[in-house]
Amino acid sequence: MNKIVPERFYKLGTQPNEMRELFEYGKKRKLEVGDDKVYDYSLGNPSSPAPAALNDSIREVLGKYSSIQLHGYTSSQGDQASRQTIADYLNKTHGFNCSGGDLYLTCGAASALAITLNAISMPGDEAIVFVPYFTEYKVFVEDAGMKLVEVPCRRTDFQIDFDALESAVNEHTKAVIINSPNNPTGAVIPEKDIIKLAKLLDDAQKKYGSAIFLIADEPYRELVYDDDITVPFVPKYYDNSIINYSFSKALSMPGERFGYIMVSPKSPYHDEVYFSVCGAGRSMGYICAPAIFQRAVPMCLGQTADISVYKTNRDILYNALVEYGYEVVHPDGAFYLFIKAMEPDAYAFCEKAKSLDLLIVPSDTFGMGGYVRIAYCVDTDMVRRSLPAFRKLAEMYGK
Ligand code: PLP
Numbered sequence: 001m002n003k004i005v006p007e008r009f010y011k012l013g014t015q016p017n018e019m020r021e022l023f024e025y026g027k028k029r030k031l032e033v034g035d036d037k038v039y040d041y042s043l044g045n046p047s048s049p050a051p052a053a054l055n056d057s058i059r060e061v062l063g064k065y066s067s068i069q070l071h072g073y074t075s076s077q078g079d080q081a082s083r084q085t086i087a088d089y090l091n092k093t094h095g096f097n098c099s100g101g102d103l104y105l106t107c108g109a110a111s112a113l114a115i116t117l118n119a120i121s122m123p124g125d126e127a128i129v130f131v132p133y134f135t136e137y138k139v140f141v142e143d144a145g146m147k148l149v150e151v152p153c154r155r156t157d158f159q160i161d162f163d164a165l166e167s168a169v170n171e172h173t174k175a176v177i178i179n180s181p182n183n184p185t186g187a188v189i190p191e192k193d194i195i196k197l198a199k200l201l202d203d204a205q206k207k208y209g210s211a212i213f214l215i216a217d218e219p220y221r222e223l224v225y226d227d228d229i230t231v232p233f234v235p236k237y238y239d240n241s242i243i244n245y246s247f248s249k250a251l252s253m254p255g256e257r258f259g260y261i262m263v264s265p266k267s268p269y270h271d272e273v274y275f276s277v278c279g280a281g282r283s284m285g286y287i288c289a290p291a292i293f294q295r296a297v298p299m300c301l302g303q304t305a306d307i308s309v310y311k312t313n314r315d316i317l318y319n320a321l322v323e324y325g326y327e328v329v330h331p332d333g334a335f336y337l338f339i340k341a342m343e344p345d346a347y348a349f350c351e352k353a354k355s356l357d358l359l360i361v362p363s364d365t366f367g368m369g370g371y372v373r374i375a376y377c378v379d380t381d382m383v384r385r386s387l388p389a390f391r392k393l394a395e396m397y398g399k
Contacts, residue, residue, distance in 0.1 A: 018365050019043055026359050039386035040359045041374045044183060046252040048309050053300040054251050061295040076287035077278055078105025078294055085298035086260060094233035102265050104277050105289040107257035109219045109246035116242050116261055117144035119280040120213055125174035132366035134183050150367055158185035158329055160193055166200060171208040180231060181220040184366045184373040185338040186331020188224060191232045198238035211269055214238050219246035222304045224333040225311035235264040247297055252305040258293040310335045313376040313383045324391050325399030335377040341370055342397035352396055356389040
């Protein structure tokens with residue numbers, strides 16, 4: 001039979017999403033054995049409630065704006081006043097100097113990434129991602145017509161391996177995507193490495209006479225748990241930076257779909273890139289991000305959900321897993337732990353965990369084998385209840 005739809009989309013639509021399947025399995029299993037006997041660490045859905053500030057802002061805007069202002073179309077790239085308020089916040093927080101005219105409001109980081117990559121992609125271009133990486137990067141990069149170039153991180157701390165990066169950068173490199181704090185490892189890139197990265201990319205641009213954009217995918221920016229950990233604002237270090245920010249995790253509102261693209265005004269290609277972002281957004285149908293949130297979110301910039309629960313969960317899990325004999329790199333941010341599977345096949349390891357009703361995700365989903373991701377954005381009670389299962393799992397491997 002002749003194919004009538006693109007094979008690529010058909011495949012993406014039918015291909016199982018392992019995390020979702022595990023989550024669905026968990027729901028069914030809870031009906032069989034009881035809610036409290038299944039330890040579901042599958043999804044990165046924030047468990048801490050949205051802060052009162054967000055709900056208060058929504059109520060306030062409902063009373064303050066007209067129906068057309070709340071539910072009507074805004075400018076395609078987002079309401080000018082909302083964009084300016086966000087730009088002012090960035091300037092105040094990071095000592096930067098951008099304006100609303102550098103921002104494009106989006107449906108979360110996912111559409112920001114898809115738009116950004118389409119906006120900069122030219123035939124033959126390559127985009128570098130660091131392995132392990134958020135699964136959807138492959139979809140977005142390849143859909144934008146770029147070649148995905150996978151560069152492994154250092155296994156010891158999941159930070160950038162600069163030798164590996166240097167050998168991957170070439171005259172075709174158009175984008176490097178970083179994600180700090182990281183999904184799935186929880187690693188936060190320190191300032192010294194951002195400085196080194198900026199220098200490496202600047203040198204490569206000079207060497208090849210090209211433009212290489214550093215895309216900072218930042219849905220977890222605020223999710224860091226220790227005073228000595230900071231997340232550098234990359235446009236201060238590298239001119240060809242593009243921020244892809246999302247409010248999904250910081251404000252616990254992933255279902256509302258809201259974020260932005262910020263094209264650094266310091267980029268020599270700023271105008272070309274910004275207008276190409278507007279054009280890519282238009283061509284992909286991603287215009288006019290949700291209007292209520294364009295009004296409400298700028299009123300609670302700098303606020304977050306109570307992230308102390310994630311710190312508590314991280315500390316309980318990290319300490320217990322180390323004690324039980326797991327190999328774990330201490331995660332500084334996001335709400336993920338990335339641990340070494342106790343056998344080479346992470347799928348087999350996760351199946352054993354599943355037999356104990358412990359639902360964890362094999363790292364193959366993130367571009368590398370041998371590890372598992374634990375999404376600890378869950379109730380602390382569940383974390384405590386799950387510890388005997390983690391202990392038993394380690395014992396199954398003679399630990
Ligand atoms: N980038 C990373 C690294 C993520 O983990 C996620 C979501 O989990 C996204 C992007 C997409 O986030 P959003 O909900 O803002 O589209």
